Amino acid sequence: MKTASPFLEIESGPRVDVTWEGKTLSLPEGSNLAAALLAAGVEVFRHNPVSGAPRAPFCMMGACFDCLIELDGVTRQACMLEVSEGLVISRPSEQGGA
Amino acid sequence: MDKYDVAIIGAGPAGMAAAAQASDLGLSTAVLDEQIRAGGQIYRDVDKAAPQRGEILGKDYTDGTRLTKALRQSAVDHIAGAVVWAIEDEFRISYTCEGRGAQILADRILLATGALERPMPIPGWTLPGVMTAGAGQILLKQSGVVARGAVLVGSGPLLYLIAAQMVRAGLPPAAMIETQVRGDTFRALRHLGGAIRGWPYMAKGLKMLAEIKRAKVPRYTGATEISIEGDGKTEAVTFTHKGRRQRIDCETVFLHHGVVPNAQAARSLGVSHGWDAAQSAFVPELDEWGQSDVAGVFIAGDGAGIGGAKVAEHTGRLTVLKIAENAKRLSTQDRNRMAAPLRRALARELAVRPFLDAAYPPYSAALQPTDSTVVCRCEEVTAGSIRGYAKIGCLGPNQTKAFGRAGMGPCQGRYCGLTVTALLADANGQSPDETGYYRIRAPLKPVTLGELAAMNETTQDATE
Numbered sequence: 001m002k003t004a005s006p007f008l009e010i011e012s013g014p015r016v017d018v019t020w021e022g023k024t025l026s027l028p029e030g031s032n033l034a035a036a037l038l039a040a041g042v043e044v045f046r047h048n049p050v051s052g053a054p055r056a057p058f059c060m061m062g063a064c065f066d067c068l069i070e071l072d073g074v075t076r077q078a079c080m081l082e083v084s085e086g087l088v089i090s091r092p093s094e095q096g097g098a
Numbered sequence: 099m100d101k102y103d104v105a106i107i108g109a110g111p112a113g114m115a116a117a118a119q120a121s122d123l124g125l126s127t128a129v130l131d132e133q134i135r136a137g138g139q140i141y142r143d144v145d146k147a148a149p150q151r152g153e154i155l156g157k158d159y160t161d162g163t164r165l166t167k168a169l170r171q172s173a174v175d176h177i178a179g180a181v182v183w184a185i186e187d188e189f190r191i192s193y194t195c196e197g198r199g200a201q202i203l204a205d206r207i208l209l210a211t212g213a214l215e216r217p218m219p220i221p222g223w224t225l226p227g228v229m230t231a232g233a234g235q236i237l238l239k240q241s242g243v244v245a246r247g248a249v250l251v252g253s254g255p256l257l258y259l260i261a262a263q264m265v266r267a268g269l270p271p272a273a274m275i276e277t278q279v280r281g282d283t284f285r286a287l288r289h290l291g292g293a294i295r296g297w298p299y300m301a302k303g304l305k306m307l308a309e310i311k312r313a314k315v316p317r318y319t320g321a322t323e324i325s326i327e328g329d330g331k332t333e334a335v336t337f338t339h340k341g342r343r344q345r346i347d348c349e350t351v352f353l354h355h356g357v358v359p360n361a362q363a364a365r366s367l368g369v370s371h372g373w374d375a376a377q378s379a380f381v382p383e384l385d386e387w388g389q390s391d392v393a394g395v396f397i398a399g400d401g402a403g404i405g406g407a408k409v410a411e412h413t414g415r416l417t418v419l420k421i422a423e424n425a426k427r428l429s430t431q432d433r434n435r436m437a438a439p440l441r442r443a444l445a446r447e448l449a450v451r452p453f454l455d456a457a458y459p460p461y462s463a464a465l466q467p468t469d470s471t472v473v474c475r476c477e478e479v480t481a482g483s484i485r486g487y488a489k490i491g492c493l494g495p496n497q498t499k500a501f502g503r504a505g506m507g508p509c510q511g512r513y514c515g516l517t518v519t520a521l522l523a524d525a526n527g528q529s530p531d532e533t534g535y536y537r538i539r540a541p542l543k544p545v546t547l548g549e550l551a552a553m554n555e556t557t558q559d560a561t562e
Binding site for chain 2: 038
């Protein structure tokens with residue numbers, strides 16, 4: 001995982017551990033999951049099911065569906081979720097579709 | 099199933115102001131919003147963020163706490179974290195909240211669904227690292243996350259606002275690549291009267307430009323042939339400026355060339371829309387009270403036509419006056435008396451719009467993208483394909499779905515609809531009104547079988 005993210009957190013607060021693609025990330029508790037993953041250096045959230053092209057958050061408001069991730073076997077929009085202790089998340093397994 | 103006099107969809111400025119006022123007027127009121135905390139996108143997470151980073155975000159943002167407080171203190175049922183996916187049968191609202199489907203009933207619907215970024219399909223816009231300027235603002239508002247060395251591309255006041263906020267956060271953008279040209283400024287000067295009446299907006303704009311200049315952010319105005327380059331992620335923006343090809347290395351690009359009404363819910367209810375040339379967007383056909391041509395369906399805020407946060411607040415309240423009259427809670431005389439100051443405030447706030455619309459028009463190359471540019475992000479359909487469909491007889495956006503799945507992915511046309519209409523209209527020599535728009539049907543947002551199953555359980559519980 002690259003750590004030199006261009007996305008910087010301008011404040012600091014309590015952090016919790018989540019699992020992303022089998023690796024442990026320390027993310028700000030209660031923060032927006034998509035924002036926290038970007039700041040943690042995650043560059044690719046999913047691959048477009050048509051072309052396989054890499055995608056990452058685009059709109060941050062639940063409209064574009066480019067930040068889809070998998071949580072508990074369900075494909076969800078990362079920008080509509082908050083970080084909590086112990087989340088186990090990954091890139092969507094079924095070709096990235098919703 | 100709970101039943102309300104009015105259900106409001108969206109807890110942004112229009113929805114919050116409308117809800118508090120509806121409750122004050124004695125209407126049983128529910129407001130449903132996708133976010134966990136009220137504010138909409140313009141005041142996203144304002145209760146949490148204002149104390150932490152109000153200095154960076156500015157007073158126009160922290161002012162949103164006035165509306166969240168009024169909503170909290172009202173008797174309104176604020177159903178937070180609710181993703182509405184169907185509004186049917188005068189009116190049953192289906193939504194998902196905490197992984198379970200649920201429904202409420204309402205006699206009237208007020209759509210306060212706000213705006214979406216105008217789609218800005220330019221080469222490379224699907225690469226990771228390219229986001230909307232609105233997304234950049236949401237990162238800052240909600241999460242205190244700022245992109246280092248970002249490049250802002252496009253035009254309009256929001257681009258200056260986010261640049262000024264990034265300057266205040268100590269991470270100024272690497273550059274601003276702006277698409278408005280000198281001719282736009284001249285055309286805008288015809289609306290100088292409005293600009294003078296809307297002087298507070300102009301003064302704020304000049305102050306932001308001064309902040310950007312002081313931070314020595316390079317600005318390239320009149321840029322053309324803008325392209326984002328990179329292998330699997332954003333590496334640079336290239337563009338033509340004053341006849342010379344330029345390249346700026348960056349990992350993040352924020353795009354913006356205006357916002358447009360988010361009409362998904364309105365269209366699903368069958369509300370008529372017409373093309374607004376000044377705003378280069380479809381807007382719903384409404385009377386002066388925000389009442390649509392579908393009985394019981396009202397629209398306020400940016401979803402009724404772009405006006406910004408203050409306009410949204412006023413139209414929210416104005417529309418509720420009509421709803422209260424309709425529900426026999428307000429006499430026509432009282433309605434008109436209470437509307438008068440709101441209409442004066444609206445006229446003041448709207449005065450500057452014609453100037454801004456003319457000074458910062460959409461980037462023309464993103465309205466008619468080059469053939470190889472992807473326009474439908476979900477299904478990766480290019481502008482050239484859409485033009486090709488027109489050549490073999492495709493007249494309207496609904497047919498393009500059959501030709502090549504454009505608009506059929508999970509975003510349901512939110513980020514390609516206007517582009518597809520524009521491409522077909524141009525190719526067929528028709529107007530946007532003649533060309534039309536995607537037919538929008540429920541579910542408005544994807545819903546899982548598990549969520550539906552959970553809803554059936556609750557419905558059964560309620561009837562037992």
